[in-house]
Amino acid sequence: GAGVSQSPSNKVTEKGKDVELRCDPISGHTALYWYRQSLGQGLEFLIYFQGNSAPDKSGLPSDRFSAERTGGSVSTLTIQRTQQEDSAVYLCASSLYGNEQFFGPGTRLTVL
């Protein structure tokens, strides 16, 4: 079956612009996660959606970052007024009942 997909695969933007990153989780998976990985760093948790519960936003680094998950499926991560330190690979993962997470290929964001 289809895995987790993310789009775009690469995004280059100018400092100060807004970007939207999309994640299509595995059908039926109740949990969806966003992480980012900066160069040479590990996975940094950003936000977690579980079913209809309020999302866990504890990992969002600033109020420029927001995410939504529509209809319990597709999720969009929005970064407003991008800064150069936002450059990273943004990874989305989904899981069934919070167990093993299946990751998408990531979106590489470069802020010039």
Add this chain to the structure above:
Amino acid sequence: DQQVKQNSPSLSVQEGRISILNCDYTNSMFDYFLWYKKYPAEGPTFLISISSIKDKNEDGRFTVFLNKSAKHLSLHIVPSQPGDSAVYFCAARRTGQNFVFGPGTRLSVLP
């Protein structure tokens, strides 16, 4: 404060030998642990898991060992193959909470 640590940023092993990747955690309430493998330009892929009720789980060439008293787990790959060259992340969680990932160890298997 890093709850999950992988103190070796990199490791090199000869093909055919054993690779041992280590992971330490600080939260004694963690009860489920995973290892992921990540190739460049790809998302991490799940490799193997272990529950805190076990001390060993084996899947082919991959074995994960858990030492709860030491708050330590390790991943053994035997025999190592060049295709195993990747970054390996360990992750841990307490039931009902999110996984916490380590910073990763880059494994290079030399032919």
